[in-house]
Amino acid sequence: MTAMPMGARPDPTMEEGDAAADLYIEEARVAAYLQRIGAAHPGRPDAAHLRELQFAHVRTVPFENLGVHAGEQIELDARSLVDKIAKGRRGGICYESNGAFAALLATLGYRVSLLSARVFVGDGFCAPFDHLVLRVDTDGSWLVDVGFGRQIEFPLNLDERGEQPGHDGAYRIADAPEGDLDVYCDGELQYRVESRPRALTDFATACWWHTHAPQAHFTQNLVCSLPTDAGRVTLSGQRLIITEGGKRWSTDLAEDAALAAYRDHFGILLDRLPRVRAPRSAQD
Template identity: 50%
Template sequence: MDPMDVDEYLTRLGVARPAAADLATLRHLQERHLAAVPFENLSIHLGEHITLDEDALFDKIVRRRRGGFCYELNGLFAALLRALGYDASLRAAQVFHADGTPGPPLDHAAIVVSLDEQWLVDVGFGRFSRHPLRLSGVDAQADPEGEFLLLDAPHGDVDVLLDGKPQYRLERRPRPLADFVPMTWWQATSPSSHFTRSLTCSRPTSQGRVTLSGDKLIETVDGVRNELRLTSPEAIRAAYRVYFGMTLTRLPTPPDESPLTSGALSPTLP
């Protein structure tokens, strides 16, 4: 990532170029990224091809002011961190199912930053920590989103828990972004993927979180959830613009109207 791209990315986050690649700066960058860049899967329901290429991700997230899901958001954020002087690399993770069993390998991509010790950074998991988490920490770590606990897991992996509930199992070894290409394709095309079966755009706010799911706008303020049904395409477009800074020329197709969930498309894994 060249210096001009770095400056444009930082402008997207509303951040001045930092003087040092330290923990305080990392914390601020993570907070600003989460606030400015939404977690969203609109590309899947707009028929847009998702490419894990740094230039393509930069164009989408920075220049077109969109968001993305984990592979896109953490993939590009890791590149920014490296350009700013951090030792940042991607890690694969298995997201836990509701029954407590881990999902498939490479189900999620997160970032590990090495400073005086290693820190888990994640801007692509929806509701997750707003601040870096100490990877070697044995005690609970307080965060605006709740209490996180990182525990040793089989094969040297790390289980990440939020308020006692397992979130994902993190690998220790670094992964290049290219390793996530097959799983990105599966997540974006398979009728079994929760991304093809749901439509979401979400980001944290100073008082909670705001989420737009199709025509349903959900705002959580100080723990109180408010839900509003939007009754027109104009209102939905306005919500994307006002709450997420996104100007859409067309709206995504709701999952129940998509061929991905109607059985018209049944991809096979490569």
């Protein structure tokens, strides 16, 4: 597949399954994004470069929900999502990270589809649009997910039913009813993916719920997390959690030290610590 020229608008006759028109971004935003994640321009949209781009994103863009408690509104459009990551040097939840990464890939010439997924929570699946993942078609078909809590570092082959080893575990894709696919990690079901391509706007209601509803996980907790060569580093408010070689250390930090930890571990510059903010309906 030939890469689309930077900043070009997509052909409105593109078939369903190609990246939607509203995913394309300008060349300057692509350059800023690549600089942010420390990746070179891929030159061609193939599977090898997709793997490199995903790894670079996951190792530099944290999974975080700080904006939920700072009163920030998530704008589900490609430019806003990319600007938060590339210019604001922030991370985000699934709708933000996977939405922005989809925009980058689409503009680089990859064929990208946005897919709805339902996270498995132990006694069943969450509602549709609970999670956003990507299907990328190049040298085969790949599941790409840079916005899940554990941040999958490499694309998963959608046609493979055996184990696919990753840095954080062994993944497996299994067929599910109605053409859906189940994603497992180390034998534990993570989520179920639908096959129908969606638009960013289709996720707006679920995104609002996750960032405003009093019973939503993201409104009750603070998280900022990145995988490392040895394991993972996570900051939840003022609690720093380091995982290395299967061992876990937890330390409560003073305010100044916590601000420094956001800067040093995640590259996030804050003038004050984020605090869990109760949703408005919970305050009534």
